[in-house]
Amino acid sequence: MEEYDPDLVPTQEFKILHNLVTDPDASAADAVQQVLDLTTTEILSKNDTPGSNFDSDVAWNICVLIIDIAANTAPTRQTKLLDFVSQIRKVTVADPRTGEKVGCGNFGYLWTDLHSFGMHAADMCNSFIHHHSHTPKDLEKWENSTAFIAQSTAAAAITRNGKPTHRMDFSIYGLYACRDAFEEENQYKSAVRTACLWFIYAAGSMLENCKIGRVYDLHDPPERGFDLDRWHAWKQGLVRTQAGYGDERTQELVRIALERIAQVEAERLN
Template identity: 40%
Template sequence: MDDFDPDLTARPEFQVIIQLLQSPEASPIEAVQRLLQAREDQQQSQKEPRARIDGNHAWFTMLSLVELATLTPAAEQTKLVGFVSQLQQTPVTDPTTGETPTAIDLNLWTDLPYLRVYLGDRFGFNYSTQNSPAEIQEWENRNAFMAQLTAAADHLGHAMDFSIYGLYTFEEAFEKDKPVEEAVRTACVWFIFAGKRLWENCRAGRVFGGEGDPPRRGFDLERWQLWKGGIGAARLAIGGGDSQELVAKASAEMEGAEGQ
């Protein structure tokens, strides 16, 4: 954790999430309760307006969550996904006002304020440059986290549904003239961890963006077949090692999703 600012690591939000990751006994339910207590402690001890305290609390919660998920391999993210799911099911009522506190006009915690904002800020990767193995791994970890949240969402459009970032990834991997291996790997991560939810998007013909906000983009069955063909082509074009393993798993997940 040496890469993090000491001011961040000292915050209670960071401490809640790092303990969840590092302690085998820690559970998502307990972590949520600790986070709720941290908010109460801040409200009682700080002199700033209550809304500002809640805004900072929500921001540092999501910043800590996403940055720690970025450093956590996909197979070890289960408790983080469980934490977000449990948090989203935990409405908060301010005992002083009797109202639901908000941050950026989103309710604590059912709307998961700042999670979508922060993930959006961190969604960007230049596939055309030479990236270090650590940078590639962190990018794949972050996409795995978004994909697992998306799979765990109760329904399309849920606060944990980040399907649109899967769509961006597939466009980069399979709809460019010369897709690169790193882009295909990231697309595979999405199919492996959220294949059924992505298939649901395609069957629903889900479209993002309003009529006055072009270009509109979306999921459909034709694109699913295009992406499936891209996965098939990748099986022939990509060499051995874990890239070939990712492609094989993604292909199997797509086949399995179609059978649902």
């Protein structure tokens, strides 16, 4: 368990989520119920009613652990963890004593706003720097995390006006991944592989964002966002990399990414 925060390994939250991804018989629905039971116990343990600024250790731990466990879980085994996130965000938690919704200040309401999940996902995405000397383990954890965030985005709805309406939507990091891979002077293999994972697991969302020209108002004036010219340039960037890397794993990721691009273009570009 050395890959996890030693302070969280002894917690019930860790046992629930780690068991979810390691026990074939564990279900997302059961994990959700166990977390809701922990949440209710925590609420009732407080002397005062939570109000709108309840400081939930359970919610914080769960959101940290979702990201940490995803980083240590292969994409093919992340399905139940994604189901857990999708299911728990549909639950509104009420204080059993008052019937009022439980809020956590800037983190919104339990569990519909997913507490600090988005913040921890953003921290993970922003913490990785592309270079030429990643250890195999660091690269594996980064790619596991990227696959999870991309799959989360694929499970979220993209609105026609391009406004973010879903706490599982991390499309902006797909944009950054493709920018880093195909629009920077120095091209790193890790950046190309990251972009491939976004196309493999969230090509449909990426294309929808390009079709609606989604822009993020993070700067004034806003930086260039998604658009179809970029989509086609990214695709050509992938084609150019096919023969650029000798290792079979990178070539395989590029091949699969191009297959997914062709598939979603056939489905969604008229």
